[in-house]
Each structure stands twice: as C-alpha cells, then as structure tokens.
Amino acid sequence: MMAKLHDYRVTIRWTGNRGSGTSGYRAFGRAHEIEAPGKAAIAGSSDPAFRGDAARWNPEELLVASLAACHQLWYLHLCAEAGVIVTAYEDRAEGEMEEGADGAGRFVRVVLKPRVTISSESDAALAERLHGEAHEKCFIANSVNFPIAHAPEIVRAR
Template structure:
C-alpha cells in the first residue's frame, strides 16, 4: 500500500547545556507533501519554557490521527451506502493513564462526532452501524491498542 514518510527535526540551541534537561523540546515535523508543523512536548509533561504550548504535541497528534482516520473512513462508508454527509465535526479527547509498568500511555480516545446529513438523516441504528463500520475499517484504529469509543 505504500510507505508514509515524516521527517522530524530538532536542534539544540548553543546556550543550552542539555544534560541539565533545561533545553527546548520545540521541533519540526515535515511531511512529503510539503506541510510543516511546529511540534513540542506537551506542557502537561514538560514545563514551560522548555515546551511550547502553541505547538502540536505527539499526544494531540495521536488523538487527531485517530479522529481523522475515523472521519475519512466514515465518509467513505456513508458514500458507499448512499448516505449524504454535509458536515462532520469531532472534538476528540485522549486520556493518559499509567500502564502496567507505571509508564503513561494514551489508554482511551473518545470520539464525539457531530454529523449533519444531506437529505434524509439515517436513524440511530444506521448511524451507529456507519460508525461501527468506520471503526472496523480505520487503518489507525487497527494499528493501536488504545481503546477507541464513539459517542453519538
């Protein structure tokens, strides 16, 4: 199916000793299509000013990737079943908890999709079936151990 490439770049500033852990976690994500995203560790994990609150952190990106994959698969499934979608908005929430070894991990992502349908909206059972099919076929959902919950 092909490979997916992201180039991640970080550079220590000359004034940073590094070994004292007082260095910037700001870095850059570059994608093959030319998009660049300013990234950083989360301020939840690394205090300011060593993290950059305005930048995307890996945990946010993980949640966004799960939500985006579900969205794209949902649109595809709906189109195949003749259901017209006008808009889709999700405020996805990822939760980190300690794992068995005490290490934090994103243990749960809750999707909260709000879908606007064109024409006749499906009933609740059909909407649930569309989301279930999207979850089952989402590449990212099939790649992670994180529990993914969809709330309608």
C-alpha cells in the first residue's frame, strides 16, 4: 500500500511592529496571528520568559496541546472500535523544555495526564491499555524526538 501524503498550510502573520520594526530586541512585540482558511485565528506570542504576552498562546503550549489532542483523538477512535464507552475525557498535559546557555532550547519530555470517564460496563483494563496503542498511532508523537509519558486515570461513570 502506498503512503498517503497530507498537506497542512497555515499563515503566521506578525502583528508586533510597534512602529520601528526590529530596531532593537525590546523594540518589537512578539504578537502574531496563526491562520488557516475557514478557521478562527489563534492569537500567538512567545512565552512571557521571552518577552511574550501571557494572554496569548505560545509555540511551546501549542506543541504540548497538539500532542495531547492527537493522543485524545486516536484514543477515542480506538475505544469506539474496542467497545469501551468514553463519556468524558480531560488531559492536563505538561511539557518540559530545556534552555541552553546560548538561548537555544529543546523539549526534553511531555507527560500526558488524561482523566477518562468510562461507562460502568466498559473494561477499565482495556481502557488503560488503549493509551499505549493511541501513543503508537499518534501522528504528532511519531514526529518528535523527545519522550512522551502517559499517566492516565480511568474513572467509571456512576
């Protein structure tokens, strides 16, 4: 079977010119908009540690969110196929980035912490095992070079 290629196109538009462009490190804002056709724009910036706006999404948060969302979508798909009825799903994912002395950085790990509520008749052990399969199938997880741990909590609906 031939591999399928999927294209993703976004536009990043810098909106942080305060009148003098990048005339100095402190002279410009880090604000930008992330856009794709037919979708609401995402207000972006850098992390506040790098002179960014804490009220806007930063690339590091978006990376962690992408990993968590991809895992969730695969997990829900696998549960539906396996007969595990999920009634609620919330992930409080955490990422850790290491910054070097020269300012360059890299992620060293992400921990996904999904709290999954399943129906009382669903198999809790299977629900937990499916997190491993979801990780193996996640497109984003397969594209990064740092470890992703999983600490799921399975809760039975009452």
